[in-house]
Amino acid sequence: MVEKDSEKIYSFGYSFIMFTATLSIFIGKGSYIMFSLTQNDTIIAIILGFILSFITFYIVRYIINKNETNNIYELNENLFGSFLGKALNIIMAIGFYIISLVILYNMADFFNTEYLPETSVDYLKILVLLPLIYLSTKNLSTLIKTNQVFSIVSFIFIVFGFLGTFQELNITNIEPLFLSSKTSIIKSILTYFILFAVPLVMLLVTSKKNIKDSDRLNGNLLKVFIFTNVIFGLIILATILILGREYLSIFRFPEHISLKQFSLFNILERIENILALQYYFNCVGLLSFLYYFLINIMPKTRFRRYYSVLIALSQFIITNVIFKNTITFIEMLKGYFVYSVLIFIFIPLIATYCRLLVKRKNIT
C-alpha cells in the first residue's frame, strides 16, 4: 500500500494538512484543556501560543527545506544511524499511536454525548475505524487531496456558522481578562505551543521532492500556518463571546454548544450538526495521516496490507481498557495528553532538528 507516491502533490493541498490536523487536535481536546486552565484568558494563551509556535513552524520548515528527499522516518535513520534512528522513530510512532487513541475515543465520546447517548461507544468507534481501514489502502496524494477538500468545506461552514451567531456575540463576555493565575496562563500557552507541534509534524509525512510546485511551498506553508491559527483563534474567541467565562466552563464541548445559538433569520437553525459532521471528517483526516505514519514504521512483510486492521483492532481494544468512561478519559486527557505529545513528538522533533543543524554545520 501507501508507499507508492508516484502521483505528485501540490503545495497548497499539502499545507492544508495543518488546518485539518489543528482542528482535530484542538477542538474537544486541546481547547478543552486550555479552557479548563484559563477560561476566557484562553484567547490570550492562543495569541501568545501562536507567536511561540513560529519556533516550531521554523523548525519544521527548516527540516522540509534542508532535507529534500526523505520523510521524517528516513531522515532520522540518516541522521542518527540505523539503531538510534529507529529508536527515535519508534518513540514518535508511540506518540502518533497515543494521539490516534485520544482522537478516536474523543470523537466517539463527542457523538455519544451530543447525538447518540443510547448508542454504544464501541459501535461508534467501529464506525470511525472502518473508513480509516479503507483510507489506509490509499496513497498519500489521495489522502492529501481528500484532506484538502475536507479543509475547504470545513472553512466555509465554520465561517458561515459563526457569522450566523454574530448577534449572539457579547463583547462584555471577554472580561475580566487575566483573572487566571500566571501559572495557569503559562501552562495554557505551553499547551497550545506543544500541541501545535502535531499539525506541523504531520507535514513531515513526505519530503519536498514529492511536491510538484515546491518553489511555492514556503509561501503556502506560512500562509496556511497563519490562516489556521487565525481561524482557530476566531473559533475560540466566538465561543468565549457567545458563552462567557462561566457558562463555557460547564460544557465538555463548548465550541459545539456555542454553535447551537446559530439562527439565520429564524429560518436556518442548528448548523452545529453540519459542523459536527465536518469535525468528523477532520478527525478522520488526521487519523488517516497518523495511520500512514504508523504503517510506515512497521516491517515491510507480505502481511502489510493487514496492518491497518491490526492497528484499528488494537485501538478498539486499548481504548476500551484505558478509557473506561468519559470521566477517566477527561482525567487522562488533562493529566497526560500534553506530556505525551511533549515526550513522544515534540522532543524527538527538536532532536531531529538539532542533529540536522549540527550535520549541516559540519558539512559547511
Next chain:
Amino acid sequence: MRKYVIALILIVLCFNGLDNLRELSDLAIVRVIGIDYSEEDGYKVNVIVRDTTGKDNSEKGKIYEAQGKSVQEAVRYIVDESPKKLYIAHMQTLILSEKVAREKMENTLDFFIRDNEGSNNFYLFIAKENDVKDIIQTINEEKIDMKEMLLSSAKYRGNSNSYTLNDIIKDILRPGIDIIVNSCTLNNDKIEISDMAFFKSWNMLGFLDDEDSIIFNILNNNLENAIISVGEEDNLIVSEIISSKNNVKLDKEKNQVKMEINLDMNISETGKDIIIKTSETTDKIEEELEAEIKGRVDNAIFTMIDEYDTDLIGIGNLLYRKKDLLFNDSDYLKKVNIVTDVKVRILNQGGVIKKW
C-alpha cells in the same frame, strides 16, 4: 481488502446499533412542559405534546401528567401513558411553579441543561399564584402560543423580556448578577403575562410590580417598547419609549457606578391642556419625563438594595469584570454609590398640533 471493508460496513449497517434511531412517527414532540414540586409526591410534570395524528389541524395537543423523584424520572414515566418517548428538542415553553422556583430551581434546570437534544432556547415562566396544571390546561384548551405571547409582551409592553433558558443560565452563572424571569398567571381563566419574578442566585424571592418590571428592563437594556405617563387628566402626557440604552460606567476612585439612561420617545397621547407648539414645550416635557423616569429608576434601585437585597442590574458583575476589590465585600451593593442620569429625547409628537 476493499471487499472485506465494504462487507464489514454493510454488516454494521444491517445490524444497526444506532439505538437513538427514532422515526418521526415515533416521536412525541413536546410543546410545553410544566413542573411542580411537593415534598410528598416529588416532581409533578405536565406536558403538552403536539398531536401528530393529522386528524385535527389545530395547535391543540395532548396533555400527559406524571410524577417522580426527579424531573427525568417524571418525564420518563409519561411512557406509561403515551406509547412514544418525549422529544423535547422543539420545546418552546417551560413553566415552573412558585415552589420549584423558590426551592428547586437548580435541580430542575439541570435536566434541561444536560439534555443533548435541545438547545435550551426555549422560554421560562414562573406560574404566579396558580397551579402549573391549570395553566397547562388553559394553554392547551385556548391553543395559546406562549412564545408569541411573551415576545409580543416584551416588544410592546416592556414588562417582560425575551430571555431564553440559555440566557438565564448564563446570568445565573455570572458572578454578581441575579436574574429576573418572566411569569404568567390566570386571570378569569385567561392566561396573561404577569409581573416578573426576581431571584437571588437560584432561588426566587418574589415578584416585581408592573412598573418595576419595565424599569429593570430599561436598566438591563432589555426594553424594546413601553408606555410611560406623566401628569393626570387634562395635563396627562402619554409617551412611548421606542428605544432605550443604559450606559453603565464604573469610577473606581469615587467608588461610583454611573448609569446614563438615554431614551428616545414619542408622544402618543396628551390631555387637553397640553399643547405642543414650540421647542420650549418639548424641552419642558422632556424634563418632566426625565424627572419622572429618574424617580422611578432611583426608587426601583433603592427597593432592590434595601428591600430585596439582590443584584438585578449586575452592579457586582461590573465590579467583577473591572476587577474592583469591592466585589469581594458581600455588602457591595450598599457600599457602592449608584448615580443615575436620565436623558429623554422626544422624536415625534404624533404629527398633530392641537387646536380643538
